[in-house]
Amino acid sequence: MNESANVRAKCPLVHCITNYVTVNDVANAILAVGASPIMSDEIKDVEDIVSISQALVLNIGTLNERTVASMVAAGKKANSLSIPVIFDPVGAGASRYRCDVTDLLLGEVKFAVIRGNLSEMSYIAGLGSGTKGVDSALTEDDMDPVKVASSVSESFGAVAAITGKIDTVAYKGRIARIHSGCAEMGKITGTGCMLSGVIGAFVGANDDHFEATAAAIAAIGASGEAALKAAKGKGTGTMHMALIDALSRVDDAFIASEGKLSYEG
Amino acid sequence: MNESANVRAKCPLVHCITNYVTVNDVANAILAVGASPIMSDEIKDVEDIVSISQALVLNIGTLNERTVASMVAAGKKANSLSIPVIFDPVGAGASRYRCDVTDLLLGEVKFAVIRGNLSEMSYIAGLGSGTKGVDSALTEDDMDPVKVASSVSESFGAVAAITGKIDTVAYKGRIARIHSGCAEMGKITGTGCMLSGVIGAFVGANDDHFEATAAAIAAIGASGEAALKAAKGKGTGTMHMALIDALSRVDDAFIASEGKLSYEG
Amino acid sequence: MNESANVRAKCPLVHCITNYVTVNDVANAILAVGASPIMSDEIKDVEDIVSISQALVLNIGTLNERTVASMVAAGKKANSLSIPVIFDPVGAGASRYRCDVTDLLLGEVKFAVIRGNLSEMSYIAGLGSGTKGVDSALTEDDMDPVKVASSVSESFGAVAAITGKIDTVAYKGRIARIHSGCAEMGKITGTGCMLSGVIGAFVGANDDHFEATAAAIAAIGASGEAALKAAKGKGTGTMHMALIDALSRVDDAFIASEGKLSYEG
Numbered sequence: 171m172n173e174s175a176n177v178r179a180k181c182p183l184v185h186c187i188t189n190y191v192t193v194n195d196v197a198n199a200i201l202a203v204g205a206s207p208i209m210s211d212e213i214k215d216v217e218d219i220v221s222i223s224q225a226l227v228l229n230i231g232t233l234n235e236r237t238v239a240s241m242v243a244a245g246k247k248a249n250s251l252s253i254p255v256i257f258d259p260v261g262a263g264a265s266r267y268r269c270d271v272t273d274l275l276l277g278e279v280k281f282a283v284i285r286g287n288l289s290e291m292s293y294i295a296g297l298g299s300g301t302k303g304v305d306s307a308l309t310e311d312d313m314d315p316v317k318v319a320s321s322v323s324e325s326f327g328a329v330a331a332i333t334g335k336i337d338t339v340a341y342k343g344r345i346a347r348i349h350s351g352c353a354e355m356g357k358i359t360g361t362g363c364m365l366s367g368v369i370g371a372f373v374g375a376n377d378d379h380f381e382a383t384a385a386a387i388a389a390i391g392a393s394g395e396a397a398l399k400a401a402k403g404k405g406t407g408t409m410h411m412a413l414i415d416a417l418s419r420v421d422d423a424f425i426a427s428e429g430k431l432s433y434e435g
Numbered sequence: 436m437n438e439s440a441n442v443r444a445k446c447p448l449v450h451c452i453t454n455y456v457t458v459n460d461v462a463n464a465i466l467a468v469g470a471s472p473i474m475s476d477e478i479k480d481v482e483d484i485v486s487i488s489q490a491l492v493l494n495i496g497t498l499n500e501r502t503v504a505s506m507v508a509a510g511k512k513a514n515s516l517s518i519p520v521i522f523d524p525v526g527a528g529a530s531r532y533r534c535d536v537t538d539l540l541l542g543e544v545k546f547a548v549i550r551g552n553l554s555e556m557s558y559i560a561g562l563g564s565g566t567k568g569v570d571s572a573l574t575e576d577d578m579d580p581v582k583v584a585s586s587v588s589e590s591f592g593a594v595a596a597i598t599g600k601i602d603t604v605a606y607k608g609r610i611a612r613i614h615s616g617c618a619e620m621g622k623i624t625g626t627g628c629m630l631s632g633v634i635g636a637f638v639g640a641n642d643d644h645f646e647a648t649a650a651a652i653a654a655i656g657a658s659g660e661a662a663l664k665a666a667k668g669k670g671t672g673t674m675h676m677a678l679i680d681a682l683s684r685v686d687d688a689f690i691a692s693e694g695k696l697s698y699e700g
Numbered sequence: 701m702n703e704s705a706n707v708r709a710k711c712p713l714v715h716c717i718t719n720y721v722t723v724n725d726v727a728n729a730i731l732a733v734g735a736s737p738i739m740s741d742e743i744k745d746v747e748d749i750v751s752i753s754q755a756l757v758l759n760i761g762t763l764n765e766r767t768v769a770s771m772v773a774a775g776k777k778a779n780s781l782s783i784p785v786i787f788d789p790v791g792a793g794a795s796r797y798r799c800d801v802t803d804l805l806l807g808e809v810k811f812a813v814i815r816g817n818l819s820e821m822s823y824i825a826g827l828g829s830g831t832k833g834v835d836s837a838l839t840e841d842d843m844d845p846v847k848v849a850s851s852v853s854e855s856f857g858a859v860a861a862i863t864g865k866i867d868t869v870a871y872k873g874r875i876a877r878i879h880s881g882c883a884e885m886g887k888i889t890g891t892g893c894m895l896s897g898v899i900g901a902f903v904g905a906n907d908d909h910f911e912a913t914a915a916a917i918a919a920i921g922a923s924g925e926a927a928l929k930a931a932k933g934k935g936t937g938t939m940h941m942a943l944i945d946a947l948s949r950v951d952d953a954f955i956a957s958e959g960k961l962s963y964e965g
Contacts, residue, residue: 190455190720191462191474197721197889202936206835207889208791209721212764218795234477234501236764261473265483305471357683359462359472406467407679414937418887455720456727456739499742499766526738530748570736622948624727624737671732672944 173376173385174422178204182224182374186367187211187241189231189260192360195414196229199364202417203389205371211237216244225374226253227366228279230271231260238271245279254282254373257328258366262286263293276326282379284322285331285366288315295321305356310335316345329383331369333362337391339384346384349430350391354398358410365390368417388429389420395428438641438650439687443469447489447639451632452476452506454496454525457625460679461494464629467682468654470636476502481509490639491518492631493544495536496525503536510544519547519638522593523631527551528558541591547644549587550596550631553580560586570621575600581610594648596634598627602656604649611649614695615656619663623675630655633682653694654685660693703906703915704952708734712754712904716897717741717771719761719790722890725944726759729894732947733919735901741767746774755904756783757896758809760801761790768801775809784812784903787858788896792816793823806856812909814852815861815896818845825851835886840865846875859913861899863892867921869914876914879960880921882928888940895920898947918959919950925958 182205188196193209200207210219213236220226226248228241248255257279262272272294284294287306292298295318315332319340322330329341337348355361369386376382393416400416401409425431447470453461458474465472475484478501485491491513493506513520522544527537537559549559552571557563560583580597584605587595594606602613620626634651641647658681665681666674690696713736718726723739730737740749743766750756756778758771778785787809792802802824814824817836822828825848845862849870852860859871867878885891899916906912923946930946931939955961 189474191458193721194459194724194889198936198940201887201889208794209719209762210791210795211762212797214765215763215795215797218797222794232474232476233480235479261475264473264487265475265480267477267480267483357466359459359466401680404677405680405683406463407676407683410463410679411676411937411941414940415931415935416937418935418937454739456723459724497739497741498745500744526740529738529752530740530745532742532745532748622731624724624731666945670945670948671728672941672948675728675944676941 171422171426173372173382174389174420174425176375177371180375181206182371183208183222184225184227184367184370184374185210185220185223186227187237187244188227188229188363191231192363195360196363196367198414199417200367200371202414203368203371203420205374207367211240213240213243216240217247220244220248220253221251223253225256225370227256227258227370228275229258229260229363229366230268231363233271241275242278245275249280254379255279256283256285256366256370256373257281258363259286259290259294262290269293281326281328282373283329283331283369283383284326285333285369288313288318288332288334291318291322291330291332306334316340329380331383331387333365333387337387339380339387341380344380345434347432347434348384348387348391350388350428351394352398354409355394357406358413384431385425388425388431391430392424392428393417393420436687436691438637438647439654439685439690441640442636445640446471447636448473448487449490449492449632449635449639450475450485450488451492452502452509453492453494453628456496457628460625461628461632463679464682465632465636467679468633468636468685470639472632476505478505478508481505482512485509485513485518486516488518490521490635492521492635493540494523494525494628494631495533496628498536506540507543510540514545519644520544521548521550521631521635521638522546523628524551524555524559527555534558546591546593547638548594548596548634548648549591550598550634553578553583553597553599556583556587556595556597571599581605594645596648596652598630598652602652604645604652606645609645610699612697612699613649613652613656615653615693616659617663619674620659622671623678626659649696650690653690653696656695657689657693658682658685701956702952703902703912704919704950704955706905707901710905711736712901713738713752714755714757714897714900714904715740715750715753716757717767717774718757718759718893721761722893725890726893726897728944729947730897730901732944733898733901733950735904741770743770743773746770747777750774750778750783751781753783755786755900757786757900758805759788759790759893759896760798761893763801771805772808775805779810784909785809786813786815786896786900786903787811788893789816789820789824792820799823811856811858812903813859813861813899813913814856815863815899818843818848818862818864821848821852821860821862836864846870859910861913861917863895863917867917869910869917871910874910875964877962877964878914878917878921880918880958881924884928884939885924887936888943914961915955918955918961921960922954922958923947923950
């Protein structure tokens with residue numbers, strides 16, 4: 171239970187190839203939890219950059235042909251150096267191209283962690299999807315996230331994380347559930363992208379990627395609740411700022427007391 | 436007068452191909468008023484994405500050859516599906532290329548709404564322009580915005596909106612004027628881009644695009660005034676955050692009481 | 701000592717070709733100090749845009765082949781029009797490609813100001829580098845910033861600025877040192893990028909580029925300290941916002957009293 175302390179002590183460099191909508195928040199979230207972000211998506215640059223990094227985050231939120239090629243090159247290089255790769259399949263299921271790129275990346279790159287919403291992860295699990303743009307159209311009433319996460323984890327040998335009302339992490343028969351967080355986080359663009367960046371920070375500084383992923387989700391969830399409290403009566407602009415504030419104060423005691431994280435199995 | 440309520444009830448998906456400077460604020464503004472943003476600019480992706488959307492916003496703030504082609508493809512697809520398209524001709528008149536792309540888009544895509552500052556709209560009206568970069572160099576003393584907006588509206592069969600000290604919306608002989616807003620909004624980058632995104636949200640949820648556009652402008656104007664008040668003695672960073680806060684509290688009563696919107700003709 | 705007043709009086713247009721991670725903050729920082737930003741990176745657009753600008757800022761934080769070509773074209777055009785060009789060599793030394801692009805730009809474009817951290821500037825000075833991603837791995841104990849800055853300045857005939865614990869500006873035997881600023885600024889992504897944008901604003905409005913650069917650094921340093929104070933007990937989200945707030949209140953009296961700027965030699 172020292173995942174956060176390890177991030178702050180080791181300050182891992184997290185290479186992100188991510189979308190331009192939320193990239194500033196992703197960088198600030200990574201900095202806030204004590205790691206160091208570097209964004210680079212030029213194919214001539216990414217292999218060198220990932221080689222000096224402790225984690226790589228691939229996020230297809232605003233994918234294009236140029237950066238998808240860079241994602242493949244960076245992912246393969248990371249694999250060859252045993253640097254963990256995190257995949258955020260934004261909008262998988264929402265368009266043919268996003269499905270194709272998701273399939274391509276899953277085929278070419280071995281991921282340490284795959285994190286998405288229930289629609290995206292259902293697509294990856296081969297169970298169809300019901301996405302509304304980049305938001306999930308599926309809820310826990312439609313499909314059991316524990317089953318979906320377990321299926322993705324087994325198929326790809328990766329930690330699989332599904333975020334939603336209750337978050338679920340699955341790996342090799344182990345299940346973590348995180349009850350922190352709040353619906354209002356969905357009113358700030360990029361809380362999922364920030365989480366994937368923070369998972370990169372936690373996985374880059376901790377050997378147990380399953381527990382690191384669960385701790386990262388709990389950190390964001392608890393921070394979201396703190397941000398909601400801080401923004402009371404104001405609105406989503408204040409909550410956005412307060413979320414970064416809360417992340418910058420995260421430590422393991424906060425995760426333990428406010429993260430609402432429990433392990434099953 | 437239930438434009439805002441319709442946005443919050445229907446939560447339209449707004450597809451934006453927009454500049455990378457202000458894209459995060461555009462997404463957060465769209466979320467704040469109750470709609471759902473999706474950003475995608477890869478030509479292999481945009482037709483699928485626009486097909487599941489209720490509005491498309493094209494903003495040429497950081498245009499390039501790749502994304503201009505995507506704008507044309509997305510715009511044509513939207514037209515074929517009767518999905519309303521909003522055009523924000525950032526910097527039209529400021530460079531040869533921005534003029535050419537503006538002309539190209541106006542020729543290839545049928546717009547529901549065209550919104551710009553007086554310089555940009557004067558260029559589109561064929562009256563020359565006097566732009567200073569992305570800001571208008573023209574004021575109401577130089578040129579009558581009602582005439583310019585009416586001319587653009589007639590030429591392109593679109594709702595035409597000119598924002599400035601007083602905002603003007605013209606369509607088929609109807610004119611709306613909005614007196615809310617404040618000069619300090621110009622000290623935050625992207626208030627125009629955010630407005631175009633919010634117009635996308637309002638037009639995506641309301642059949643009368645003229646009234647929806649006027650209500651969206653009034654919502655931003657009133658929110659800007661609220662943000663200025665909240666930032667008193669602090670500065671533009673606080674005002675930026677408070678603008679999103681205010682947008683997240685917008686409802687039709689607020690627009691009616693603070694929007695300073697009146698119809699003429 | 702009226703560098704800030706000149707910015708607010710002349711409102712120079714600052715053309716930036718910069719990274720997509722921090723571009724929004726760069727634009728807001730330029731606006732906050734009283735100038736006007738314009739971002740454009742399409743090769744068909746940049747020559748027209750730079751021609752109406754008073755300064756050009758080239759930042760290679762998320763460089764790619766397309767935008768590097770635009771940087772060269774814009775830089776050459778600026779040189780031909782005697783418009784000052786500011787170079788921010790983000791990550792120079794961290795990868796082969798960033799080194800190559802840095803060398804290319806230094807060969808093709810005559811810079812008025814080159815600003816980086818100690819690692820980046822050591823690379824440019826031909827003294828090797830020890831960069832950790834986009835952060836410096838060198839400190840003043842490893843290498844004397846006055847020597848490095850003087851070397852870069854002499855080699856390229858430019859004002860050379862190295863930011864770090866103490867900031868250093870060198871030009872033609874003149875040295876300025878700035879002791880304001882705080883380590884916490886490194887926990888907000890893009891304070892270096894914002895500074896380069898603000899240098900663009902100050903250089904665009906003041907003939908003495910050496911003093912303008914020193915004043916811009918002092919303005920950011922003093923603003924960072926004010927932001928840290930405003931964020932006490934909150935976190936880096938609040939500090940980020942408060943930094944823009946402080947920049948929007950900058951004037952020459954504030955720089956003189958809080959900037960901790962001194963000239964040597």
